[in-house]
Amino acid sequence: MPVYVTMPQLSDTMSEGVVVKWIKKEGDPVKQGNIIAEVETDKATMEMEAFDAGTVAQLLAKEGDKIAVGQPIAVLATGKETVEQGKQWHSQQGGKAAAAPSAPAAAPAEVAKPAAIEASTVAAPAPAAATAVAAPPPPSHAHSGDNGRTLRVSPLARRIASDKGIDLTQLQGSGPEGRIIQRDVLAYTPSALPPAPVGSGQKELIPLTKMRLTIAKRLLGSKQNIPHFYESMDVDVEELSVLRVQMNKRLEKEKIKLSLGDFVSKAVAMALIEHPGLNATFDGAQITRFGDVHLGMAVAIPDGLIVPVLKNIHRLSVKEIRQRSVDLAERARAQKLKQDEMSGATFTVSNLGAYGVKEFSAIINPPEVGILAVGAAEKRAVVRGDAIVARTMMTVTLSADHRVVDGATAAEFLRTLKGFLQEPGMMLA
Amino acid sequence: MSVITLRESLRAAMTEEMERDERVFLMGEEVAQYNGAYKVSEGMLAKFGPKRIIDTPISEAGFAGLGVGAAATGLRPIIEFMSWSFTLVCMDQIMNNAANVRYMSGGQFKIPVVFRGGNGIAHQLGATHSHRMESVYSRVPGLIVVAPSSPANAKGLLKSSIRCDDPVIFLESEKMLADVGEVPDSTEFTLPLGIANIERPGKDVTVISYGRPLQRAVRPAVQALVKDHNVDVELIDLQTLRPLDLPTILESIKKTNRCVIIDEDWGYCGMGSGILYKIQKPAFDYLDAPIEYVHSDEIPVPFNHFLEEAMMPSVDRIVSSVKEVCYK
Numbered sequence: 001m002p003v004y005v006t007m008p009q010l011s012d013t014m015s016e017g018v019v020v021k022w023i024k025k026e027g028d029p030v031k032q033g034n035i036i037a038e039v040e041t042d043k044a045t046m047e048m049e050a051f052d053a054g055t056v057a058q059l060l061a062k063e064g065d066k067i068a069v070g071q072p073i074a075v076l077a078t079g080k081e082t083v084e085q086g087k088q089w090h091s092q093q094g095g096k097a098a099a100a101p102s103a104p105a106a107a108p109a110e111v112a113k114p115a116a117i118e119a120s121t122v123a124a125p126a127p128a129a130a131t132a133v134a135a136p137p138p139p140s141h142a143h144s145g146d147n148g149r150t151l152r153v154s155p156l157a158r159r160i161a162s163d164k165g166i167d168l169t170q171l172q173g174s175g176p177e178g179r180i181i182q183r184d185v186l187a188y189t190p191s192a193l194p195p196a197p198v199g200s201g202q203k204e205l206i207p208l209t210k211m212r213l214t215i216a217k218r219l220l221g222s223k224q225n226i227p228h229f230y231e232s233m234d235v236d237v238e239e240l241s242v243l244r245v246q247m248n249k250r251l252e253k254e255k256i257k258l259s260l261g262d263f264v265s266k267a268v269a270m271a272l273i274e275h276p277g278l279n280a281t282f283d284g285a286q287i288t289r290f291g292d293v294h295l296g297m298a299v300a301i302p303d304g305l306i307v308p309v310l311k312n313i314h315r316l317s318v319k320e321i322r323q324r325s326v327d328l329a330e331r332a333r334a335q336k337l338k339q340d341e342m343s344g345a346t347f348t349v350s351n352l353g354a355y356g357v358k359e360f361s362a363i364i365n366p367p368e369v370g371i372l373a374v375g376a377a378e379k380r381a382v383v384r385g386d387a388i389v390a391r392t393m394m395t396v397t398l399s400a401d402h403r404v405v406d407g408a409t410a411a412e413f414l415r416t417l418k419g420f421l422q423e424p425g426m427m428l429a
Numbered sequence: 430m431s432v433i434t435l436r437e438s439l440r441a442a443m444t445e446e447m448e449r450d451e452r453v454f455l456m457g458e459e460v461a462q463y464n465g466a467y468k469v470s471e472g473m474l475a476k477f478g479p480k481r482i483i484d485t486p487i488s489e490a491g492f493a494g495l496g497v498g499a500a501a502t503g504l505r506p507i508i509e510f511m512s513w514s515f516t517l518v519c520m521d522q523i524m525n526n527a528a529n530v531r532y533m534s535g536g537q538f539k540i541p542v543v544f545r546g547g548n549g550i551a552h553q554l555g556a557t558h559s560h561r562m563e564s565v566y567s568r569v570p571g572l573i574v575v576a577p578s579s580p581a582n583a584k585g586l587l588k589s590s591i592r593c594d595d596p597v598i599f600l601e602s603e604k605m606l607a608d609v610g611e612v613p614d615s616t617e618f619t620l621p622l623g624i625a626n627i628e629r630p631g632k633d634v635t636v637i638s639y640g641r642p643l644q645r646a647v648r649p650a651v652q653a654l655v656k657d658h659n660v661d662v663e664l665i666d667l668q669t670l671r672p673l674d675l676p677t678i679l680e681s682i683k684k685t686n687r688c689v690i691i692d693e694d695w696g697y698c699g700m701g702s703g704i705l706y707k708i709q710k711p712a713f714d715y716l717d718a719p720i721e722y723v724h725s726d727e728i729p730v731p732f733n734h735f736l737e738e739a740m741m742p743s744v745d746r747i748v749s750s751v752k753e754v755c756y757k
Contacts (some may be wrong), residue, residue, distance in 0.1 A: 123508045154716060156715055156716055
């Protein structure tokens with residue numbers, strides 16, 4: 001059946017795009033992933049990939065046309081239809097030419113959203129990149145598969161996957177024509193266990209999952225397009241650790257156990273309010289600073305990661321931060337987050353302390369301008385006065401986008417952050 | 430228990446019921462003087478006399494209607510057809526009258542009649558004598574349709590059919606009359622109508638069939654699947670085609686997640702199509718593969734032995750369909 005090729009949302013802020021050049025003409029065969037057009041967004045001119053394979057039946061937009069995100073720009077015959085049948089289908093659909101946004105305020109959220117999902121599904125070729133911290137993977141699409149065609153799933157397999165919260169797009173079907181059947185879903189174990197070692201003399205070919213593909217493209221885009229610079233600071237968290245233990249004793253009956261990461265999140269939020277230069281996004285043309293902090297929180301899941309967003313974290317207590325982040329992380333692992341719980345971050349924190357990582361640097365999640373990498377808290381020998389003493393220390397590393405953030409700005413943010421962490425009482429001030 | 434033929438078990442059922450209830454009588458072509466065209470009623474004339482074992486002319490429309498009338502006025506006739514193919518000329522008596530009189534009289538009349546005889550393809554009888562009439566009658570509200578598959582269930586089901594107050598279509602096969610099996614001797618041995626029999630419990634796939642197709646091809650296929658292909662088949666013998674025992678079928682599919690239906694009907698609007706229609710929605714979320722339906726080719730039944738064999742579901746076709754739904 002023919003499908004529409006729609007104007008993709010190639011960046012968070014894109015509401016319309018200009019078809020600069022058609023690479024494919026009517027009648028041209030198209031493979032999934034082929035470049036079919038060049039599109040100018042609010043940021044840059046980018047290549048637009050086909051989501052589906054087929055034949056271009058009709059171009060609905062002329063070169064130079066400005067089209068709202070989500071509006072059709074071409075008709076693609078994906079089955080055995082001829083170009084003529086594709087055109088016929090289009091006229092049956094109401095057959096309008098591509099429409100420009102009626103007003104600057106156009107591209108309403110309703111239109112933009114599904115397009116955003118599609119864009120991320122095909123790993124938008126935008127520089128829209130992820131960080132250590134990939135962008136939210138697409139929500140589980142029960143209906144579209146890797147090649148953009150229908151994902152074949154037996155009803156039983158679909159039901160089991162839904163009950164277990166398994167993303168069907170992660171599975172390889174073993175039934176006819178790749179149908180995902182019961183045994184495929186039952187064999188899928190989304191455990192965090194390390195994969196079985198590859199036997200000596202053997203090799204193993206792993207096709208990329210959609211999430212892996214998205215992460216790969218976005219991280220590459222971020223590193224290629226953003227001039228990262230890094231600043232590290234050692235923080236003495238001895239007092240904070242004591243405070244944490246005391247608070248956890250009091251919270252025991254509520255079954256809440258605060259982590260150092262929760263305090264770090266709180267401190268980051270408060271520091272960002274003081275340094276809005278880092279609580280910002282940059283679209284290539286202008287900087288947007290935010291009065292509220294929406295903190296992205298990188299969560300590892302089997303073969304990938306998801307970044308749920310703690311909205312308005314600056315208004316939350318440490319206890320609330322704990323409760324919300326546990327909920328988000330659990331649902332992230334079950335892949336049950338809603339789209340709006342994975343978007344809209346103004347800054348991101350990636351914490352590998354639990355793995356004992358001393359320090360690391362993270363890749364920025366565009367359009368954000370900074371990300372904080374948090375290492376493990378550990379006893380280290382440090383100099384206090386003229387003596388060497390054992391203190392609980394933690395190293396944090398800020399990655400920032402040098403196009404819009406300067407070294408001193410980053411350093412001031414880190415100093416404020418360090419202040420909150422070393423004198424946690426100041427977070428109450 | 431006695432080991433007897435299916436022919437003898439049918440005779441035992443009729444004889445016992447005639448001894449039990451003097452309103453029961455048998456009527457049909459050659460049932461009396463000739464001792465039955467297929468010897469089902471052998472000896473019954475001698476036992477019960479000409480008032481209760483009645484020969485008729487070749488006049489299906491006449492004696493089928495006579496049966497409906499006799500049932501409406503208080504008797505319990507058993508009407509024997511030499512072939513169910515011949516009932517095409519008495520469709521009005523069965524489909525209009527027998528099925529509807531109880532409803533249209535507001536329950537004032539009931540029609541406790543049993544129509545019985547050989548159904549389906551019975552080896553080189555040609556296109557006009559090989560009709561599989563089950564899908565025709567199983568469509569009709571007001572009728573009960575029964576298809577035995579063994580000497581034992583033939584007896585139990587026929588006795589229940591004779592005791593039933595509604596018209597029963599009882600589908601035998603000439604090709605099964607000589608089948609031998611253990612049959613309970615008890616005159617009170619009956620099997621409930623509307624209840625399917627799980628002939629072989631299994632966990633891998635639900636195979637549904639009945640009557641002659643079950644006896645001819647499905648049982649050997651199931652044996653091969655279990656023995657040579659390591660498929661643990663759950664075999665359901667429907668026994669009653671209308672009303673369909675949906676709960677038993679669905680419970681089985683919920684366990685096995687796959688289903689193959691086999692009959693000798695034409696596929697389009699065939700018996701299996703009707704069964705498929707009844708189960709696909711309630712079973713949908715439990716299915717791991719599309720339901721398969723193995724049926725005869727959509728051609729007039731050939732007289733030629735080899736062509737006749739070729740049009741019907743073979744053991745090979747059944748085995749490969751079952752393996753297909755098992756993804757084997």
